[in-house]
Amino acid sequence: MLTLFHAPRSRSSAIVQLIDEMGVHGAVTIREVGISRQDGSGGADPQNPHPDGKVPFLTHDGVGMSELNAIALYLTEVFPQTGLGYAPGDPLRGPYLSWLAWYGNVLEPVLHFHFFQIDSPQLARTFRDFPTAMARIEAQLAQTPWLIGDRYSAADLLVVQIFLRFPALMPETGPVPDWVARCAGRPAAKRIAKEEAAG
Numbered sequence: 001m002l003t004l005f006h007a008p009r010s011r012s013s014a015i016v017q018l019i020d021e022m023g024v025h026g027a028v029t030i031r032e033v034g035i036s037r038q039d040g041s042g043g044a045d046p047q048n049p050h051p052d053g054k055v056p057f058l059t060h061d062g063v064g065m066s067e068l069n070a071i072a073l074y075l076t077e078v079f080p081q082t083g084l085g086y087a088p089g090d091p092l093r094g095p096y097l098s099w100l101a102w103y104g105n106v107l108e109p110v111l112h113f114h115f116f117q118i119d120s121p122q123l124a125r126t127f128r129d130f131p132t133a134m135a136r137i138e139a140q141l142a143q144t145p146w147l148i149g150d151r152y153s154a155a156d157l158l159v160v161q162i163f164l165r166f167p168a169l170m171p172e173t174g175p176v177p178d179w180v181a182r183c184a185g186r187p188a189a190k191r192i193a194k195e196e197a198a199g
């Protein structure tokens with residue numbers, strides 16, 4: 001049995017969208033929990049098994065896992081027939097794993113340094129910086145309609161979240177605005193946005 005611990009208007013919304021994209025609602029129970037919000041509201045929920053009180057958190061037959069990109073990878077492997085991932089043996093699996101890992105290892109940190117205006121040469125040497133991360137996305141989208149080849153995958157779903165959460169960060173020109181519009185225009189993305197806007 002699969003259970004997703006989810007808080008609306010948070011990173012776990014991307015996993016709810018992934019479940020919708022894959023059409024596997026019946027196979028994953030979604031349990032809403034509270035979390036501490038950036039504005040100081042809310043708080044850790046004793047019903048949430050995440051060790052840090054965060055979301056998303058997924059349990060599979062009682063075994064838990066955290067981290068957005070790991071959960072996305074896991075679900076695309078549990079449901080390979082849904083075509084949102086790339087299976088072992090597929091040459092595009094390498095770029096798929098790279099984009100998922102890069103999202104967590106590089107994009108999230110540089111986004112936060114940029115957003116909170118943390119200007120450190122040491123951090124920039126380690127992670128590079130936000131313009132460099134943007135350039136990587138733009139360079140890929142100049143070559144392919146989606147981050148990996150010619151089909152939408154969980155990598156697009158995850159990486160696009162930064163522009164959906166922080167629209168001001170989206171470049172005005174180049175291939176990114178069109179890609180963001182195509183990602184946001186997917187029926188599952190529209191359903192989540194509508195549900196969350198309705199509260």
Ligand SMILES: N[C@@H](CCC(=O)N[C@@H](CS)C(=O)NCC(=O)O)C(=O)O
Pocket residue numbers: 009010011012035036037052053054055056066067068069104
């Ligand atoms: N690295 C984690 C980050 C998860 C995270 O920070 N989630 C936020 C929601 S967007 C949260 O649960 N915050 C509550 C808290 O910090 O206590 C992941 O990728 O899943």
